[in-house]
Amino acid sequence: MKLPVALLCVCFVAGCSSVLMKEPFPESKLADEEHSQLEGVWHIGDGVVIIAFASNGTPWMATVDWEDDDFVLNKSRLYFTKRNDSFYVCMPSEPGKTNEYIFAEFNLDSGKALVWTPDEDIFEELIGSGTLKGFVEKDKHSKSISLETKAEEILELISTNSAVFDYKSPLLFQKLD
DSSP states (O other), X not given: OOGGGGGTOHHHHTTOOEEEESSOOOOOOOOHHHHHHHSEEEEETTEEEEEEEOTTSOEEEEEEEEETTEEEEEEEXXXXXXETTEEEEEEESSTTOOSOEEXXXXXXXXXXXXXXXXXXXXXXXXXXXXXXXXXXXXXXSOEEEEEOSOHHHHHHHHHHOGGGBOTTSOXXXXXXX
């Protein structure tokens, strides 16, 4: 997979586990200050991510990858959501894909963003208990969880359940501009 997926889960790049849903969260209108905090060039690991807002306010993310002796621009639509005191972001699992979305919780602070990805084991338990609809596919080295529950219901669950994100291993993004 491409670097855009790394925005939400470094593990995706390595082909590890994932939690996917069928639709993005409903969007929240962001304040001008939140726009300016998010917009710009961000560094994570050995990659760079650019976040920009179109003239109509739609947020986009772009990366440039080197493939087959050429640069390739990858861009993905972002969906930002606020619930209670938390911020969430979701995006297509792959650029251009509109039926699978990954998601995370994030916090902005002084040119840094901490991003927490879903805890796959917790989501597997929630499916097993019937709290969420979906299915789990496992192979030798990874687990893929596909949620069938509506995005609004998933958002309600994650905004009231602190166990659903991996708060022990945040991704750190540093703003470069």
